[in-house]
Each structure stands twice: as structure tokens, then as C-alpha cells.
Amino acid sequence: MIIAVTGTPGVGKTTVSKLLSERLGYEYVSVKDFALERGIGERVGDELEIDVDELADAMAGEFKGRDVVIDGHLSHFVPADVVVVLRAHPRLIAERLEKRGYPRKKLAENVEAELVDVILVEALEENENVLEVDTTGKTPEQVVEEIIGLIEKGITRRVGVVDWSGVYDDVLPYLDLGG
Numbered sequence: 635m636i637i638a639v640t641g642t643p644g645v646g647k648t649t650v651s652k653l654l655s656e657r658l659g660y661e662y663v664s665v666k667d668f669a670l671e672r673g674i675g676e677r678v679g680d681e682l683e684i685d686v687d688e689l690a691d692a693m694a695g696e697f698k699g700r701d702v703v704i705d706g707h708l709s710h711f712v713p714a715d716v717v718v719v720l721r722a723h724p725r726l727i728a729e730r731l732e733k734r735g736y737p738r739k740k741l742a743e744n745v746e747a748e749l750v751d752v753i754l755v756e757a758l759e760e761n762e763n764v765l766e767v768d769t770t771g772k773t774p775e776q777v778v779e780e781i782i783g784l785i786e787k788g789i790t791r792r793v794g795v796v797d798w799s800g801v802y803d804d805v806l807p808y809l810d811l812g813g
């Protein structure tokens with residue numbers, strides 16, 4: 635089974651993916667490492683710009699029929715049996731990215747993306763089997779238990795578990811509103 639774990643930067647994809655792969659006895663692969671190894675994508679400044687079609691083809695070819703957890707904010711473009719979209723209160727995203735020293739503009743872009751469900755919407759456009767999981771106030775272990783529980787029950791689609799529209803005021807200071 636191919637499980638893709640996606641979400642806004644800082645939401646906890648790597649932490650959860652590694653733990654999930656250990657718990658299930660699956661391989662773990664990071665989209666970024668895979669792309670770098672295969673020469674997919676171009677370095678633009680300090681960013682790696684990845685052609686998602688090329689990535690999806692290469693990953694599908696490599697992992698078809700294998701048990702793997704694919705970690706990365708582009709993993710939902712890879713044909714997967716299930717896409718897990720991790721969510722977190724946008725303030726948590728802001729605090730984590732601030733700690734990582736993200737430039738203000740990049741931080742604002744990511745907080746806004748979490749606020750308005752950008753990755754969830756993209757994932758739903760790519761795959762019917764989307765499990766949305768709110769990580770807010772949970773440990774990585776609890777998040778992994780929740781994912782395994784859903785998969786074991788045969789649930790492959792669960793969306794609409796968060797609505798950040800009510801927390802807009804909490805993250806206003808982090809947003810880049812122009813002007």
C-alpha cells in the first residue's frame with residue numbers, strides 16, 4: 635500500500651511519516667530526497683522546483699506494489715492508495731516556521747495556505763481517498779494511532795475535520811496583508 639503524507643510546511647509530515655512507517659513496517663521515502671537522487675527538479679535559489687508530473691511518474695514506477703509511506707508537501711500528486719493530509723492550527727505553523735527562521739513573507743504564505751486549506755483542496759483534486767487529520771493538541775504518536783485506526787477500519791475518505799475560518803484573528807499578525 636502506498637500512503638502519501640502531505641500538508642503545509644511545519645505541520646509534522648516528516649515526524650508522522652517516519653513514525654507511521656515504523657509502526658506499519660513500511661518503507662519511508664521523502665519526496666525531496668527521491669527527487670534529488672533522481673535528478674528531478676531544478677534548484678532555484680535555495681528551493682527545489684519539482685515537476686510534479688515527472689515526480690508522479692517516477693514514484694509510481696518505483697513504488698507500485700510496495701508498502702511505503704511517502705513524505706512531502708507534493709506527495710499528494712503521486713498515485714497513492716490513500717493521501718493523509720495533516721492539519722494544524724495556523725498559529726502552530728507560524729510558531730514552528732518562526733523558530734526555523736523562515737523569512738516573514740514565506741512564513742505568511744504558509745500560514746495563509748493552512749488557513750484556507752490549500753493542500754487539502756489540491757489533494758482532493760488528485761485523489762478520492764483523502765484522510766484529513768488534525769494534529770492540534772495531539773502527540774505524533776496519537777496522530778499515528780488515529781491514521782492506523784482509520785486505515786484498519788477501511789476508511790479511506792474523511793474530510794472536513796477542521797475549519798480555520800474562526801481563528802483568522804489569532805494569526806493576523808503573521809499574515810502579509812500588503813499595504
Ligand SMILES: Nc1ncnc2c1ncn2[C@@H]1O[C@H](COP(=O)(O)OP(=O)(O)OP(=O)(O)O)[C@@H](O)[C@H]1O
Nearest residue numbers: 642643644645646647648649650769772773774777
Ligand atoms: N502531533 C504532532 N504531529 C507531528 N509533529 C508534531 C506534533 N506535535 C508537535 N510536532 C512537532 O512539529 C514539528 C514538525 O516538524 P516536521 O519536520 O515533522 O514537519 P514537516 O511538515 O515535515 O515540515 P517540512 O514540510 O518543512 O519538512 C516537529 O518539531 C514535531 O516534533
